[in-house]
Amino acid sequence: MLQQFGNAFAFIFVAAIIPVLALTVGRFFRPDYPLSTKKIPYECGELPVGSAYVMFNHRFYLVAIIFLVFDVEVALMFPVMSIFSDYLGQSFGLKILIVSLVFLFTLFLGLVYAWLSGDLEWFMERERDSRVRKKTVTRGEA
Amino acid sequence: MTTVQSWLEFMPFAPVVGALFGAVVILLLFVAPVGGILTYVERKLAADFQERIGPNRVGPFGILQFLADAIKMILKEDTAPENADKFIYNLAPILVMMGSLGAFAAVPFASHIMGADLDVGLFYILAMGALVSLGILLGAWSSDNKWSLLGGMRAAAQIISYEIPLGLALLSVITISGSLSLREIVLDQAWVGQGSFWHVFHNPFVMVNFVIYFISALAECNRTPFDLPEAESELVSGFNTEFSGMRFGLYALAEFADIILFACVAAAVFFGGWQLPFFHPEQIFTDINLMGVNFAPLFVTLSTLLVFLGKIAFFIFVVMWIRWTLPRLRMDQLMSMCWKYLIPIAFVNLIGSLLWVWFFRGRSIVELLMGVA
Numbered sequence: 121m122l123q124q125f126g127n128a129f130a131f132i133f134v135a136a137i138i139p140v141l142a143l144t145v146g147r148f149f150r151p152d153y154p155l156s157t158k159k160i161p162y163e164c165g166e167l168p169v170g171s172a173y174v175m176f177n178h179r180f181y182l183v184a185i186i187f188l189v190f191d192v193e194v195a196l197m198f199p200v201m202s203i204f205s206d207y208l209g210q211s212f213g214l215k216i217l218i219v220s221l222v223f224l225f226t227l228f229l230g231l232v233y234a235w236l237s238g239d240l241e242w243f244m245e246r247e248r249d250s251r252v253r254k255k256t257v258t259r260g261e262a
Numbered sequence: 263m264t265t266v267q268s269w270l271e272f273m274p275f276a277p278v279v280g281a282l283f284g285a286v287v288i289l290l291l292f293v294a295p296v297g298g299i300l301t302y303v304e305r306k307l308a309a310d311f312q313e314r315i316g317p318n319r320v321g322p323f324g325i326l327q328f329l330a331d332a333i334k335m336i337l338k339e340d341t342a343p344e345n346a347d348k349f350i351y352n353l354a355p356i357l358v359m360m361g362s363l364g365a366f367a368a369v370p371f372a373s374h375i376m377g378a379d380l381d382v383g384l385f386y387i388l389a390m391g392a393l394v395s396l397g398i399l400l401g402a403w404s405s406d407n408k409w410s411l412l413g414g415m416r417a418a419a420q421i422i423s424y425e426i427p428l429g430l431a432l433l434s435v436i437t438i439s440g441s442l443s444l445r446e447i448v449l450d451q452a453w454v455g456q457g458s459f460w461h462v463f464h465n466p467f468v469m470v471n472f473v474i475y476f477i478s479a480l481a482e483c484n485r486t487p488f489d490l491p492e493a494e495s496e497l498v499s500g501f502n503t504e505f506s507g508m509r510f511g512l513y514a515l516a517e518f519a520d521i522i523l524f525a526c527v528a529a530a531v532f533f534g535g536w537q538l539p540f541f542h543p544e545q546i547f548t549d550i551n552l553m554g555v556n557f558a559p560l561f562v563t564l565s566t567l568l569v570f571l572g573k574i575a576f577f578i579f580v581v582m583w584i585r586w587t588l589p590r591l592r593m594d595q596l597m598s599m600c601w602k603y604l605i606p607i608a609f610v611n612l613i614g615s616l617l618w619v620w621f622f623r624g625r626s627i628v629e630l631l632m633g634v635a
Contacts (some may be wrong), residue, residue, distance in 0.1 A: 128364075142512065143340075162407060183423060208623050208625060231601075235602065
């Protein structure tokens with residue numbers, strides 16, 4: 121098995137070498153005439169206004185938090201599911217089944233809670249809170 | 263590449279040379295050229311769907327167009343915005359390529375062609391897929407461009423959200439096959455006359471889960487109808503706006519490599535990999551002797567490789583067909599599609615699949631109909 125992980129590492133190594141090689145080979149052929157206008161970020165031909173590091177919708181942050189919970193759950197279920205079929209019809213198999221059903225049900229309750237508290241809605245209820253409405257002017261994206 | 267390693271045994275450092283040789287053969291001689299040809303196929307198919315001619319100048323039927331594109335990309339000047347974070351900006355395309363090409367190690371291409379027979383193969387592929395979203399987000403953030411920032415945030419939110427239904431859909435197959443190694447999952451689906459068949463037809467829950475897998479895979483590859491991160495009509499190609507020349511080419515190649523990868527996983531996990539019902543290459547090519555050498559294993563490998571490539575080609579065609587048929591979703595539709603529809607359905611299917619495996623002792627519909635005890 122260690123040899124197989126070595127093979128996988130060889131793949132990652134070659135996969136990292138390919139882009140480095142492609143960029144280095146091009147260095148000998150491509151032109152290099154740096155002008156100050158070429159270094160301006162592209163904004164459809166207009167001069168850019170301000171920095172690009174603007175505020176963006178905090179929904180992205182909430183999605184990342186909910187994702188973290190569920191992804192850890194998926195990672196936890198992988199080893200349990202991979203041994204489940206070895207214990208069909210045995211008492212240990214029944215234990216696996218009940219424990220994973222309870223686990224999945226609890227997680228599903230978490231999803232329902234997030235849904236009911238409005239964390240899955242992409243558009244905020246702006247009208248309800250005037251403070252939010254003032255701040256939305258600087259937001260990057262609706 | 264077990265056969266290659268046995269040929270190379272007389273060399274010093276044979277395992278290292280064999281591993282690097284296998285990686286170079288699969289990545290440089292298969293994935294990279296096929297990814298290039300897919301750019302041509304995509305344009306030609308788009309032209310067909312829209313009743314245009316498409317690329318037809320370079321080579322017969324324009325088939326060498328991808329070589330012309332590659333040469334053009336190498337000859338283009340490499341510019342970066344003044345305030346870009348140079349280190350991350352240079353690192354990002356390499357990370358994306360590492361993620362999308364490195365995952366091919368665990369894909370079983372044929373009965374004897376496989377980069378690394380990992381016992382955590384499926385998990386490895388999901389983990390390398392996460393590297394792609396990291397590369398896209400870093401590249402978008404570091405290039406000091408508002409379009410890129412928005413595209414990168416969208417890409418990150420979309421890819422991490424759709425990873426959950428993807429993982430849940432794959433979990434239901436693992437309950438059946440009882441292994442994470444892709445080679446064992448494929449071997450599990452052989453038609454042996456006993457009703458053991460492709461995993462899609464194992465039970466109704468897995469059928470629905472395949473649809474969920476396919477939708478999530480489209481979102482993972484940033485393909486239409488989920489191409490918000492690079493929506494060319496509103497974000498000017500999104501996360502790769504500032505990447506020019508070869509760097510843009512690397513992003514494009516990584517996208518097509520991702521499509522090949524997800525087609526490979528769909529074929530291997532749900533559609534039997536190199537297996538076809540009533541097709542047993544080991545029994546057809548038993549003894550082919552030419553000049554004292556038995557070529558039977560070679561024929562077995564080639565025929566299984568052809569079967570697998572045929573399945574991949576079908577899935578890639580469907581992905582391109584969808585691209586030129588469906589309009590793009592909106593951001594809120596994208597998120598509610600994932601969190602309010604796909605994840606609950608995938609949850610129910612996983613529980614249903616667990617109960618099916620428990621109550622029918624792992625037997626499939628076909629086995630139940632044929633009355634296998």
